[in-house]
Amino acid sequence: MTSARAIRTVHTVAALRDQVRQWRAAGERVALVPTMGALHAGHVALMDAGRALAQRVIVSIFVNPTQFAPTEDLSRYPRTLEADLATADAAGVDLAFVPDAGQMYPEGFATTIALTGPALGLESDFRPTHFAGVATVVAKLLIQSQPDVALFGEKDYQQLQVVSRLVRDLDLPVDIVGVPTVREADGLALSSRNVFLRPEERAAAPALHRALRAAAAAIAEGGDITTAVDEARACVATAGFQLDYLDARHAMTLARVTSHTDGPIRLLVAARIGATRLIDNLAVPN
Numbered sequence: 001m002t003s004a005r006a007i008r009t010v011h012t013v014a015a016l017r018d019q020v021r022q023w024r025a026a027g028e029r030v031a032l033v034p035t036m037g038a039l040h041a042g043h044v045a046l047m048d049a050g051r052a053l054a055q056r057v058i059v060s061i062f063v064n065p066t067q068f069a070p071t072e073d074l075s076r077y078p079r080t081l082e083a084d085l086a087t088a089d090a091a092g093v094d095l096a097f098v099p100d101a102g103q104m105y106p107e108g109f110a111t112t113i114a115l116t117g118p119a120l121g122l123e124s125d126f127r128p129t130h131f132a133g134v135a136t137v138v139a140k141l142l143i144q145s146q147p148d149v150a151l152f153g154e155k156d157y158q159q160l161q162v163v164s165r166l167v168r169d170l171d172l173p174v175d176i177v178g179v180p181t182v183r184e185a186d187g188l189a190l191s192s193r194n195v196f197l198r199p200e201e202r203a204a205a206p207a208l209h210r211a212l213r214a215a216a217a218a219i220a221e222g223g224d225i226t227t228a229v230d231e232a233r234a235c236v237a238t239a240g241f242q243l244d245y246l247d248a249r250h251a252m253t254l255a256r257v258t259s260h261t262d263g264p265i266r267l268l269v270a271a272r273i274g275a276t277r278l279i280d281n282l283a284v285p286n
C-alpha cells in the first residue's frame with residue numbers, strides 16, 4: 001500500500017510566493033534547497049540541514065539551461081522528477097518548486113549577473129559562462145521564494161563561495177549555509193553525474209578524493225604546497241583522468257596560495273574520465 005504524499009508541488013512563481021506568504025504570516029521560518037533534480041543522499045543532507053534551521057523546507061528542481069554551455073551535457077542531464085518528489089517527501093520537504101524554462105526565463109529575458117572575485121578561474125577557466133548562469137538563477141530563486149536560509153553543498157565549493165559573495169554584495173536578506181560533502185564509502189563524492197560512469201571509470205573515480213587527502217595531509221604536516229599539488233595532479237592522471245585543474249586556494253576568496261601563511265587552504269579539483277566530468281574539494285586541516 002502506498003501512502004499519500006505530504007509534499008506539495010507548484011510550477012509558478014505566483015503559487016510559490018502565495019505559499020511562502022502564508023508560512024511567514026504564521027511566523028514560520030523557511031529554508032530553500034536549490035537543485036537540478038536527480039536527487040541523492042547529498043541533496044537529502046541539504047534538506048535535513050534545512051529542516052534543522054526552519055519549520056518549512058522548499059526544494060527547487062530546475063535544470064537551468066543558462067549554466068550549461070552549448071557543448072555541455074544539458075540534454076543528457078538526468079531527469080527523474082517522480083523519484084525526486086518521493087525522495088523530497090520522505091525527507092520531510094514541504095514544497096517542491098518545479099518551474100519550466102518559460103517560467104524562469106520569460107520571452108524577452110535580458111538580465112545576467114556579472115561576477116568577479118571567487119568566480120574567477122578554476123571552473124570559469126573551463127566553463128566561462130557557467131557562474132553567470134548559476135548566479136542569475138540563484139538570485140531569481142532567492143528573490144522568488146524569500147527564504148530565511150538557503151542550503152548549498154560544499155561539493156560545489158566554488159559555487160558556494162560565489163553564492164555567498166553574491167548574497168553579501170546584493171544585500172539579499174538570506175543566510176547561506178554550506179553543507180559538508182556526502183561521499184560513497186570509498187570516498188567518491190555523490191553527484192548526479194556519477195550515473196554516467198562506466199564500471200571501470202567508477203572503480204577509478206575515488207582516486208580524486210584519495211589524491212586530495214594525501215595532498216591535504218602533506219600540506220597540514222608542513223610540506224611544500226606546490227610539491228603536494230604536483231603529486232596530487234600526477235596521481236589523478238595515473239588513475240586515468242584528464243585533469244582540468246587541481247589547485248590550492250584560499251578557502252573563501254579562492255585566490256591562489258603558495259605559502260602556509262596565506263590563509264585557510266582548500267584544495268579543488270576537476271577532471272574528466274571517459275565522457276564524465278567530476279569535481280571535488282577538501283579543506284587542509286589547520
Ligand SMILES: Nc1ncnc2c1ncn2[C@@H]1O[C@H](COP(=O)(O)OP(=O)(O)OP(=O)(O)O)[C@@H](O)[C@H]1O
Pocket residue numbers: 034035036037041042043045046151152153154155156179180181182183189190191192193194
Ligand atoms: N555529495 C554531495 N554532498 C553535499 N551536497 C551535494 C552533493 N552533491 C550535490 N550537492 C549539492 O546539492 C545542490 C544541488 O546540486 P545538483 O542538483 O547540481 O546535484 P549534483 O549531484 O551536484 O549534480 P552534478 O552532477 O550536476 O554536479 C548543490 O548545492 C550541490 O552542491
Ligand SMILES: CC(C)(CO)[C@@H](O)C(=O)[O-]
Pocket residue numbers: 034035036062064067134137138156159
Ligand atoms: C545551484 C543550482 C541549483 C543552480 O542551478 C545548481 O548549480 C546546482 O544544482 O548546484
Ligand code: BAL
Pocket residue numbers: 036067068156
Ligand atoms: N552542481 C553544479 C551544476 C552544474 O554542474 O551545472
